[in-house]
Amino acid sequence: MRNSRKVYARPDLCTGCRSCEIACAVEHSASKELLSALFESPPPRYRMDVQAVNGVKLPVNCRHCTEPDCLFACKSGAISKDLKTGEVQINLAKCVGCWMCVMVCPFGAVSPDMDRAKATKCDLCTGSASGPACVQSCPTKALIYGNADEFNAWRQP
Amino acid sequence: MTKTNKSADPATISAHDHARQLDVATAWERHETMLPLCAFGDLGLCCTICYMGPCRIDPFSKEDLRGACGADRNTISARNFTRAVSAGTAAHSDHARGVCHTLLDTAKGKAPGYQVSDPVKLGKLATELGIKTENLSQVDLAAKVGHFLTDEFGKQDGTLAFLKRAPKVQQERWERAGVTPRAIDREVVECLHRTHEGVDSDYRSLILSAARCALADGWGGSMIATELQDVLFGSPRPVRSKVNLGVLKADCVNVVVHGHEPVLSEMLARAAREVEILDYAKSKGAAGIILAGICCTANEILMRQGMPVAGNFLQQELAVTTGAVDSMVVDVQCVMPGLAGVAKHFHTKLITTSNKARIAGVDHVPFEERHALETARRILRSAADNFCRRDPARVDIPPQSMDLVAGFTAENTFHHLGGTYRGSYRPLNDGIMAGRLRGVVGVVGCNTVRVQHDYNHLAIVKELLKHDVLVVETGCAAIACAKAGMLTPEAALEFAGKGLQEICAAVGIPPVLHMGSCVDNSRILIACCEMVREGGIGDDLSQLPVAAVAAEAMSEKAVAIGLYAVASGITTFFNPAPRVLGSPEVFNYLTAGLEKDFGAHWVFDSDPHKIAQGVIEHLDAKRAALKLHPMLYPVEMSRTA
Structure with a gap:
């Protein structure tokens, strides 16, 4: 299990811009393109969100x-x-x-999608060749898609 | 290294490849480090106006989300849009203020070297503005006109003088909508006030105030700049010249002027022809001096002096990376700060000249009217000195250069259409009414790294020409078409439909008319007014079979131009869309709601072929509403992908 890959985040790098949320919603839209996704009904939903507690910001998604x-x-x-x-x-x-x-x-990582009456959560963008959209979108590279060892190596100074 | 597909222009591709081989990053590489672009910002949903924020609205939320102050997505995007329009208006208008001051200094004898080069136009302006011309010397007249137009910026009563150039029906439209601009500076200031935290939050009222501000640009700042530049430096006449990076010569001192104001570059053009300066360059081993331009400074000295054009906005850094530019002299607007970093890789001496626009670490030669010619000579001499430091191993000038004809204005097109002694827009209106010409379309605007460089301009213009549309151009769009050879009369045969060919052949004009710089978009407004005045195709601008296209827009100035075109009744196709897409209400208001007040609207589309199709359908709808003849010649429907 130690080799399983998931999206890890570094709160020290997160600025709380929420670009990951938008990228997640676009990736899970029908068109997969921002301007077209705006006009979809029901609107696409993101499966992660950025939470802030005591000034620490952290993107939260399925563990x-x-x-x-x-x-x-x-x-x-x-x-x-x-x-x-x-x-x-x-x-x-x-x-x-x-x-x-x-x-x-x-973790509060599963949310109800009332439009579709389905539970939604991070699916790691399975099917996307470039990997999870949130990781691609992060302007400060606060997100990584990898296993626990890769994450530990990455967060060492 | 893979070939770049970032441009439709072969010279740009080869210069960009050369830059990459030398590991010099340009706008394209810097843009890649910015990807992905922030969606909140791109959609206009990021508000940084007050210090409770920054706030941003989730575009996918169905809730009525609000920023800290309670501003919703409509208020936020409309405020951002209004601020962009005010900045664009401010840029054009501050340029115009500079020209006013130069005219006043000239009249006071404080600007040796400058003179009134078009006294006829000065006299016409004076008459139009109600200034008595009899018993006034030319200098006094220049001072009176200069004072009158300088007052347009800050006057406290009345409305802008040039609005009276518009057809009566148009002026009444503006009155009804409450968007008649009062004074140029006032409209900019009022927009900044309205968009301050806690002032105007109704998106319709914000956008109408932006429209009033934009009109103060088109019929105020830009128009004043154009008119007084004509007075000072002479009204353009058709000239032949050359365009693209290939105008730079390996054995010459190459000086590139870049920016927007002709006030210094005119002096450089004059000094570059002086025997002493040429001899000085020759004494340094050069065969001569090439003075070439980039962006609208290029257009200004092309229109009046026939100076060659090195390229448009996205080629500014590539001119430096040819390694053959000894000096690049910049003034204001569209001057990338990145030039400083690029110039460090080469011997090129970058010189800022405007006290409004300095770049950290770059030599600044302050430009003042009273020493203008001397400053120009000094700059050219230092460029000649720098010629000796050029490293031939790093020089790679793309071979491409193309002939062009430029220098068309609202007044001289008049003469072309009707002949010198019976100048008239009649042949143009007749051509439209008879179905030889489908209409007239202004293809204007910038370059942007978000679109393949020049591609949209070329694709759209080719399609329009094929459909018998006369194209008028300004700015970087004009330079794009010039590079592709579309600004020569011969091009009519290659690209134009049969009806357009007939008109071009009869009158002797290219099918694409270069009308100048971006402030010269005001020439297009005046030409539209002349078409209305000539009669037969509508009572106000919104009824004319005309449209505007800015398909590679980049600057806030472009947004201001787009809005004054729409507010003047000219439907405008714009890409990339201004930052309003996050608010469906604002989007709908701009693309449909404005029709009620102005008889025109915006169209946001990113596909150049769809834009061309949309323009043609728009012209056909206007023709149908006027009950004009069907088009004389069918178009072979061979739409290229």
Whole structure:
């Protein structure tokens, strides 16, 4: 599991500009293009957000937990964990919108999409060749897509 | 190293490749380090007006999100837009103020070297402004006209004098909409006041005030600049010259002037022809002196002096990276601060001359009218000295240069169309009414790294010519078309439709008329007024089969020009869109809502072929509303991708 890759953030580099949120929404829009995405209905949603507590800013997204509470709480079997990659994904076809996962997530990383009646969270932009859009968009490079060792090496001064 | 596809101009591509080989970063490379662009800023949803913020609105939220003060997305984007328009107006108008002062100094005898070069135009202006001309010497007349127009900036009563040039119906439209500009500075100041924290928050009222400010640019600042530059330096006449980086010569002292004001560059043009200066250059081993321009300074000395043009906005750094420019003399506007870093890689001496525009670490030679000619000589001599320091191994001048004809104005087009003794817009209006010409379109504006350099200008103009549209151009768009050979009369045969060819052949004009710099967009307004006055195609500007296109817009000045065109009844196609896309209400107001007040609107589209198609449909709709003849010749519909 130590080799599973996810999006890590460095609060010391985050300026709180929220560019990652916009990039996330655009990546999950139908057109995948900012100007067209503006006119989509229902509007695209981002699956992460930048939180600020006591002056510390941090983009928060799904931690793809080793023992995901959301997975155990899901009554319809929509949430699964890939034991090889470590990714936790929601199968939208199975999601019934009961919001159990939303309630149990300790990070607040799952949110209810009322327009579509589905739970949404970071899917690591699976299918995008250039990797997670938030990482691409960050102007201060406060986000990294990698495994725990890569993150530790990166955050050392 | 892969070939760049950043430009449609081969000279630019090869110069850019050369720069990359030498590891010199230009605007394109710097732009890449800025990607991805901040979406909040790009959409106009970032507000930095007060110090509770910065605030930004999530464009995808369905909630009625507000900034700290309660401003919603409409207020925020409309305020940002209004501020851009005021800055653009301020730029053109402060340029105009400088020209006014030069005229006044000339009249007072404080500016040796300057003179009234077009006394006829001065006399006409005086009559128009209600100044009695009898028993007045030329100097006194210049002083009176200079004072009158200087007062336009700060007067406390009345409205701008040149508004009376517009058709009566147009003036009434402005009155009804409450956008008649009072004084130039006042409109800029009022816009800054309105957009201050906690003042105007209604997006419609903000945008109408921006329209009034923009009109103070088009019918005020820009128009004054054009008129008085004509008075001081002579009204342009058609001239032949050359364009593109290939005008620089390896064996000559190359001096490039860049910026917007002709006040110093006219003196440089004069000094560059002086025998002593030429001899000095020759004594340093050079074959001669090439004085070439970039941006609108280029257009100004091209129009009046026939000086060659080295390139447009995105070529400013590439002129330096040819390694062959001994001195680059810059004044104001569109001068990239990045030039200083690029010039450090070469022997090129960069010189700032305006006290309003200095660059840290760059030599500043303050320009004052009373020493103008002497300053010009000094600059040229130091360039000749610098010629000796040129490193031939680093010189790579692209071979491309193209012939062009420039120098068209609202007045002399008159003569071309009707002949010297019966100058008239009749042939133009007749051509439109008979269906030979579909209409007249102004293709103007800048370059931007967000669009392939020159590509949109060329694609749109080619399409318009094919559809029998007479194109008038200014600024960097004109230089783009000149580089592609579209400013020669011969080009009519290659690009123009049959009806346009007939008109061009009968009158002897190119199908694309170069009308000058960006303040010279005021010439296009006057030409439109003349078309209305000639009759048969509408009572105000909004009924004419005309349009404006700025498809590679970059500056706040471009936004101001776009808005005064729309507020003057000319529908304007603009790309990239000003920063208003984050507010659907403001977007709709600009692209549709303004139609009610002005009979024109903005169109935001990024595809040049769709823009051309849109322009043609717009002209056809105007023609249909006027019940004009159908077009005489069908267009072979071979739309190129």
